[in-house]
Amino acid sequence: MRRRLRFLLGHAPRELDEVEPTLTVLEYLRRIERRRGTKEGCAEGDCGACTVVLGRPEGGRMAYRAVDACILLLPMLDGCQLLTVEDLRMPDGSLHPVQRAMVEAHASQCGFCTPGFVMALYARLRTPAGERPPLTDGLAGNLCRCTGYGPILAAGRRLEETPGGDHLEAREAETVALLERWRDGETLAVGRGGRMFYAPATAEALARLLLEHPGATLLGGATDVGLWITKQHRRPSPIVWTGRVRDLARVEETEEGLRIGAAATYREVIGPLASLYPDADAVLRRVGSVQIRNLGTVGGNIANGSPIGDSPPLLIAAGAELLLRRGEARRRMPLEDFFLAYGRQDRRPGEFVEAVVVPKPAPGTLFRAYKVSKRFDQDISSVCAAFRIDLDDGRVAAARLAYGGMAPVPKRATRAERALAGRPWSRATVEAAMAAMERDFSPIDDWRASAGYRMTVARNLLLRCWLESTGEIDRRLDRAPEMANA
């Protein structure tokens, strides 16, 4: 056990022995470090005013990613470099190119969201061009209420043409060396007043810890648990964090298909999953925002059992199976069986989600995924749908239609599936399935959508799937082409 949290704030080492397990990075920055450039706008990872940049050594270089400090817990910084807006000014005191671009584009009005945008743009600047999402996707996690975004996007576009080098990059080798030196296989155990935060470095240590603390709160990216803390003022203890367990974050192709480690983030999963099921990208790139996808894990999205998580419908449609582990004992089940009822999953005390296994599509598999929400970006789905339809010579050999937002759990439309199975893949068949869906779901009315709208959309998405398969529809509005001008 290592009882000291270690990270870099800018280039200054921080080694802390006493750490409140639920202290957020934002609180830490503002109250303890008195770095107050980072703002609180919502305390739920939805506005991006608290965007900071997290650096980790990867392959001998620093990888920098934007994250929301408001829901990130301080011990999650272990072994990382944290950069805030205060780190950006050039050594001579002049503005950093990101800051200069924002000023020149008139991209701030009230200025409160500005440090968050600056840091989101800075993380982009330090991301290899090929790995950057389109600019509007990249900034979808930062809300501005004043500018209408045009000047910010203009600054962002200008920066795309800027070479990334700066004073922070000049010290990169030194940063990598220090963080590599800190890297160990010990379990981090820090806390205060008997309340503990554990961060094991191996799956074995994780399994043992959970046997010792079967009531522990299992923490992935804190994009859900973080809100228990900031919104419901809960102070769970002990917390066991999966983020340091490297073998749990692996995403690997196997004989069966894709094995997604439970601690793999959305960012890490999107590419490999989309290479098997290209349309999965349509939903995954709209889950949360860059900041959220950099932290949130697919395992967490499953384990928390939310009826409105976007990854379960995709994975269920694909026919994924869940691997659970307790100590050395392992279980495997179809993913849909994990969700028992609202807020209740088939996970025993001390057990954890180890991985999801996604089978390869069969030849002739049609896979489509859709997310419908009030706002395209960074919004929780009114309806999320994923369809895997195995076609054999124009007939439906098998169909898996999975939905989020339609029931207390992510759920298959089994009656509609039966209406498809064995029938020709035709409009008449699809319409019969749409009618059958009536008895699959009785969705609720809430502030996101009415029951009626949910049902209509759930059906129409199946129709859309068919129309896309025939080529009658060839566009989706959720794909925003980059802004033509600003």
Add this chain to the structure above:
Amino acid sequence: MPDTPRRIVHRPLPHDSAAAHVTGEAVYIDDIPEPAGTLEIHLARAPWTHAELLALDLEPVRRTPGVVCALGAADIPGINDIGPTHRHDDPVFAEGRVMFWGQPLFAVAAERLETAREAAARARIEARPLPPVLTIEEARRRGDLVTEGLVLERGEVARGLREAPHRLAGRMTIGGQDHFYLEGQVALALPGEEGEMRVWSSTQHPSEVQQMIARVLGIAAHRVTVVVRRMGGGFGGKETQASQFACIAALVAAVTGRPAKLRLDRDTDMIVTGKRHDFLVDYEVGFDEDGRIRAVKMDLAARCGFSADLSGPVTDRALFHADNCYFYPAVRLESFPCRTNTVSNTAFRGFGGPQGMLAAERVIEEVAFATGLDPLEVRRRNFYGGEGRDLTPYHMRVEERVFAEIVERLAAEADYAERRAAIRVFNRENAWFRRGLALTPVKFGIAFTATWYNQAGALLHIYRDGSVQLNHGGTEMGQGLHVKVAQVVAEELGLPMERIAVAATSTGRVPNTSATAASSGSDLNGMAALAAARTLKRRLIAHIADRWGVGEREVEWLPGRVRAGRRETTFEALVEDAYRARVSLSATGFYRTPKIHWDRSAGRGRPFLYFACGAAVSEVVVDLLTGEYRVERVDILHDVGDSLNPAIDLGQIEGGFVQGMGWLTTEELSWDAEGRLRTHAPSTYKIPACGDRPRVFNIRRLEGRPNREETIYRSKAVGEPPLMLAISVLHALSDAVASVADHRICPRLDPPATPERVLEAVDRLREAASRMAAE
């Protein structure tokens, strides 16, 4: 004003805080280093929508270790009312009755917020729930108004409706809107000697906050100083709403003698602060075959929430804009400011104007569908102008038709007619996607309708090194007011911008100020600062003329220096010389808007100095399977007179448009059956994100059109009017929806036009069309 080339005004200078913004060095109230011993305050909210408060026992809270104080209505030494119109309907803490879910009941202070929050749960509260009134309709049925409504009437409307060749009636609901300023409400209070209180408040109206603190604490206003350097956004949400939190911080500071800070988290902010009013409009219109309106009758009912707040002037302004650019030969408009058991709605960019304008545009749309004319043609035919067609429902003459000129130029530049034809073809050929196009104009009245508000003061100091400190009564919320006013002073004094520092707004520097609201910030404060600069300039000219023994007229005031004949001196030397000659280097400036007057009981007057105008064309594409849509292209032409700062104004136009678009599309406030707000954070309340910005967005200012009124450097106000340009987005969506019934049925698409509302309208129109076909 002299017609000399300008060095500094009319130039696109950056926001004065731009560098501080991007470095995170700009200080907001929560960033101020807390004085030692500062207490943090938790606000306890009522869990009932409407209830009689029988008992509130805070002793168990006070006894909790770590709690320094717990204060409710009974602990207020002065008056428990912060209503801006002093109706005693807006308590700091609920007293006797709880009027809405989330109403502040009491405050708890401790060194750590967590301590205060946890202790608050120990309060013993007894209440008897009462049936709440939640909807505008119910409140109207009960006739319960928070303040008196207004009637604007001209001509014989009953006869006009009766005798018109065509007549129709309809109803429109208009959603509310949360301000969603990124910086929530916050105040820091520092007690001083002999009852003095210094409060940093994130407010658009420091003088009112000062007055309210004095009332609540029962002390004189001269003991209270309210300071605001900047807000992290306001949009009207910090005009009256900041008072409550500043008063509570001051109360805790007064009771404990310690500094105290109250910062609302996002959820509390959205639950306890007022929003844009939602409206229910019933309209009737009489018109002829050519789409010319003969008479209009409208009832505009607003959900005001539990108290008056600014609902009187907000609903008045809705009436003032229920004509938009259109002449109604006979008209009767009536407002109903309805009381409901919900949070008290308040100012929000446009201040009722947008709701009135939406109703006007709905009437135009109805006439267009009824006559089969292009809505743009109906708009043109009803524009103000021509013999006897220039009188508004409030009997003010519309003296210039700049909106008509803007509409024609924009229609031509944005290829309105060609695109409309192309869209019709696209829609005929497309089963699953439909496009829509609409051009809507904006005419927005500039001046506070409370005439006495149209005044401003400034205080200018020149120090011995020649640097200038500018104080004025306006507040900076991101709109660029400070840079504009500094430009005015720099221009007038012939100094570079870096010689002018704008000080934080303080009630101790400029007293009795008006709210920075009604788009009036630069019109009012720019003029006041100009007056102060001119006073100082006159004194310096008189001094140097005397020193040189020349006439004042011979003194030339040049950038950075003065000259008379061959004699010349720098500004700095002149200032030092004047100081030694004991010339006062400090001056106040004052301004009051000319020409305006308003008789509310008669419904007549000239409430506005001028109108700010613009127009927008929006094009959308709608997915008929889900109701999802994209704004594909927007073209704007907007009149800001001779812009004080074109970069700042462009930012106001774009930002206002996108905010208006959010209001009319994705921003949906949702209350449950018990009257609890369910959308109180960005996870559930969706303001536009950067991807929602129109894909093609062309914004132009109308150039070469100085304000015909004598405003500051002939500029026009710009804060609010552009928000209403977004009405074009709603109408473009409506146009797309209408295509499913071959444009024969008015879709009556009510905002917010969420994807769900759009799909509902599509399905409704399809059904109606098939019924029509069957008949």
